[in-house]
Amino acid sequence: MMGRGTAVGSRSGMASDRSGYGRQRAARQRLEVISGHLGRQEASGACEGRQADDVHRNAVPRRRQDVLKWNGWGFRDSKFLFNKKGLAELTGKRYQLSGTLMPGLKDWFEGTFGANLQHRSPAVPALNPSVVPPPNLHAAFVEALKEATIPCTHEPEDRVFHSHGHCLHEIFALREGKIGRVPDLVVWPGCHADVVRIVELACQHNVCLIPYGGGTSVSSALQCPLEESRCIISVDTSQMNRILWIDEKNLTAHVEAGIIGQDLERLLREHGYCTGHEPDSMEFSSLGGWVATRASGMKKNVYGNIENLVVHIKMVTPCGVMEKSCQGPRISAGPDIHHFILGSEGTLGVVTEVTLKIRPFPEYRKYGSVVFPSFEQGVSCLREVAKQRCAPASIRLMDNAQFHFGHALRPQTSMFMSFLDGLKKFYITKFKGFDPQRLCVATLLFEGDQNHVLNQEQQVYDIAAQFGGLAAGEDNGQRGYLLTFIIAYLRDLGMEYYVIGESFETSVPWDRVLDLCRNVKERIERECKDRGVQFPPLSTCRVTQIYDAGACVYFYFAFNYRGLSDPMRLYEQVEHSAREEILASGGSLSHHHGVGKLRKQWMQETISKVGLGMLRSVKEHLDPQNIFGNRNLL
């Protein structure tokens, strides 16, 4: 559910953008930046970046709470509300949808959840610093940090900000003003050397380190373990955000791991490149976080998931720095040590620098959408696309409930447009005989050189036609992708009116996709009913990624909790059952959210006792003192 973040405003022009700017200018700029970086590093040691902080360059500053909500998703200036006329709108100017009115949302919202705009469940207005427990500081450690001139703070606001990710229960507690265990200190290393120093000091003084990247975890990974009695230090990597070099011969870039997605893409774009890695959270999530959770990007069909993108990783562990000695594209030298790091969720060390593959920024981009008479046929189509290996950069299939949800988010349109929509609807439901309560929509995003894209598009639409799919236009496709990154803002809106929700994902072999979707959705509905939820919950899913041997499925689950005594407990029980159902139906523990502490209990079942032992022995070797004590995963 984490909002599909994107570089602000950069989307709208892209569809028609071929080669936006002069090649020469680009090349010059590129050279300047590269030489600038290299020179800086050679001249003045590792930590120049610290002063050069780039308030103007980075979307997220050191004091995050200045720009981001302390108790909700995203930027402070952007939020959904129902205006006086009951029309929904997104405030601010950041997003393409900002400022547009969505007249259908209220009815959908009230009808789906049995909610009422009169019944509000507002959050506490501001953080009360007095409820934040006083920091348990380790004086000697703090002293040593200061000596090393590494910035740090124990301000309550910063500590609270670093104490959570974006799980429902975390945000719900913040909205109620409940603060649990928070880090005692937040520290901002500016470069690899700073991290080395911090880890050394931590080992020396036996304090607990919790690496913090973008803070978008949805697995309780950032929660401070209650049983931890040592001083807990949140290591915020956000100031390690430079591209250190770009290698155009090998198409790689060496980047500090604290950089967040939108900055990385923006900076690379200045040189005419991109990584193409676009997880839904890319507005806020960091490169190091992607590595640590085995992240997946929406456009992985073209660019690959994070494990396909990394060429080299540098990680600081309590034992020292771990890295490979060369940048060979593939190495047969025992198990790949990168795979100990990928998905380690901050339990082994801090990822400081990563060499990533980059690609020339795509020449051509095109959206598309297809309507299918039923979800079953949609899945068959996606399966065939995977089989023929002609997947566009992104292909997603929404079920009927999400189709209706997407429909509710349509902006107010002119008479003519709504007349046109009416015609389309008539064509699909009456002429083609699609049942509005069964049909579903796939959204498509093509990227690459124009010829290739157009051929691929033809192939995909041909396959879709075999499964009864009708092309439904570029607009619908594009809107689908716009919605993915505002959806987390919508959760905050729901929470204003007694509606809570969450998403979770899994990966599953093709032959079980339909069974899994049906079983999990039904399990959620049934658990809610059995536990006394009055109004049927929203229980819906979409297929978001396709692979040769299976797919990634996303579930959204939300319900109206008005009148329930302990909605969080109920919610957690339902989510727990849903995960059990996923595992029983042949799904995996997680496709890309990771395990954290939320799904830890299923690790042994997932990777076997022996597998767990292997991971444990790595942890014991690298970190016998449990310095990286966030207790995720194992």
Added chain:
Amino acid sequence: MASRTLYSQRDPALKKRDDFEDILEERRNSSDLKYALKCYMPVLYKGVTPCKPSMIKTMVLQSEQLRYVVTELSKETGEATEVIQGEALAILEEMAHKLHLGTVRFFAYMLNKAFKVLYQRIRVNEDGIQRLQQAIQEHPLVLLPSHRSYMDFLIVSYLLYTNDLALPVIAAGMDFLGMKFVGEMLRMSGAFFIRRSFGGDRLYWAVFSEYVKTILRNGYAPIEFFLEGTRSRTCKSLTPKVGLLSIAMEPFFKGEVFDVSMVPISISYERVLEEALYARELLGVPKPKESTSGLLKARRILSEDYGNIHVYFGQPVSLRSLAQGRINRSQYNLMPRHISRRPGEDVQVFVNDVAYKMVRLQEESMVLRPWVLVATILLQNPHGVEAVWLAEQTAWLRGLAQAFGAFLDWPDHISASRAVASGLALHPNLVCTERGRVRLATEPKGPGARAPEEDLFNHAVTVLSCASYRNQVLHVFLRPALLAMAMDVAPTSRKDDVYSCFGYLRDVFSNEFILCPGAEVQDFDEACFLLTKCSAIQILKQDIVATERGRPTLSFLSAMFQPFLLGYQVVCRYLCEEVAESLPEKSYVAGVRSYAVKRILSGELACLEVLSSDLQKNVLAALLRMGALRKSKAGELVTLRVNKSAINTIENTLGGRVSTQKPVLARL
């Protein structure tokens, strides 16, 4: 232990049950033709698109599972896949139903006519029908009726048709196909036919299981089959067969459906059509081959009164809830689901437990008429009783049965003597009343002297028929009676002695009665609870003792099960005395029978129920299970090897003649 959760209700007498309504009443007042032609628009499983039976066949033939088996067989035998595919088609043609609404309407018309003549009332719990209507829409449905009569096949479909519910697809034995027209008629009213045995035939198994699963997965129609496998000739529930049930559960285990609802249906007949036929069959007159002319001859039964039928649709049981915490469904994640493999130990045990649970649920909702109490008392008093005493005794037994949770259809305003009288009136062939005394009927001795065997045989028919009514109530008394018998047999009154005897008897009789595997403790607790409740026993710190008041109850209970105890002993004695070391399995029944006849005629044995082949077969199964007999196969010939000392031990223990049976008891 699973069964612990399966029976949480402590006091069975508090069980809540639905009320009945007579559905024949409406039929008697309206036109049969109109009824048969009524608008039939059943609700279906959530939005399923109805499809023709032929569509199901195509789906089965094209299924991955079947194609896989065909390819495998082709590899093994070298036969072309087309040939094997052809065989599969032939099997499917022979098996598949062809539900045809016209035929159903014809049956409805005919059955209406027949039911109105045969029965006084057909009473159904309307709430059960309502629940069924709900359940049909939510999840694929499995209907599990009890099986006492051929009538069971028709009656469920008849009721569903009457109530505008989806008609079930019914598993029937292939032997029906031997009947001209009728087989095909049944096929067109929803029956599909399976061979009685197809152990090694993988192709047959694949077609059959895929057929059942396809119907279930698509929620095309409720599936109906008889857990007991065959009609119970004794009116006692038979130990369930799990084959079909485990097939029906597989789609759930493999995640292909969210849940499966299983609905136990208890059909109780005040008088079973096949009554005398069954008794003869049990005595060794072979079952008549199903034939149309036989059916026509059976027309004369139309002239008799068969009382009431009670049909109780139980609460739908969710397979998912039963499997919760017992079955790890992810065990199916590592292989393609179309490759079938032997279910794991946990699954087998689970399926078996569920099968027992469902049969128990059937038993519990069987309606008992006062007549079964009368039959129970008469069988304990073979020489007849005073009518007045019989009424008193029946009233007493009624109280006891109700305390034990029996589902008695005996309204409060009907006096015992009236209830007894109406029971007697309905069974003139079994009982006679002479000068205020009631006794089992015996045919008058004819002029010509008949062989004593023939007399014995005739009398045994009456006794076994009568026993089939008593048997209906046995499940109510079974657990307390086992405790009563255990107290008789146990060397001391110490709790653990009684418990181990209880466990031993339970083990011995587990082929005879429905005793859920692994539920010794619960059964013992239940027995103790019930007998304490009616003050028949007292549970002291160390001991279990009978109270003075309770002695009649205890001895009545023991006497009720005495025929079984005796029967088992007689078989043991036969094996010890008459068999050298081994005997061919085929000659077992005949051997036991002639031994028993000899003993009865010589006056050593008074119990005629020993002659029942059902009992004899159950003993055989029990002895094999307990290792006192062993099967060995040489070609076609199956031989039973007798372990005499083990048999001796069993016989002595049952007779209560042992106090030093530690080795045997230790087995428990």
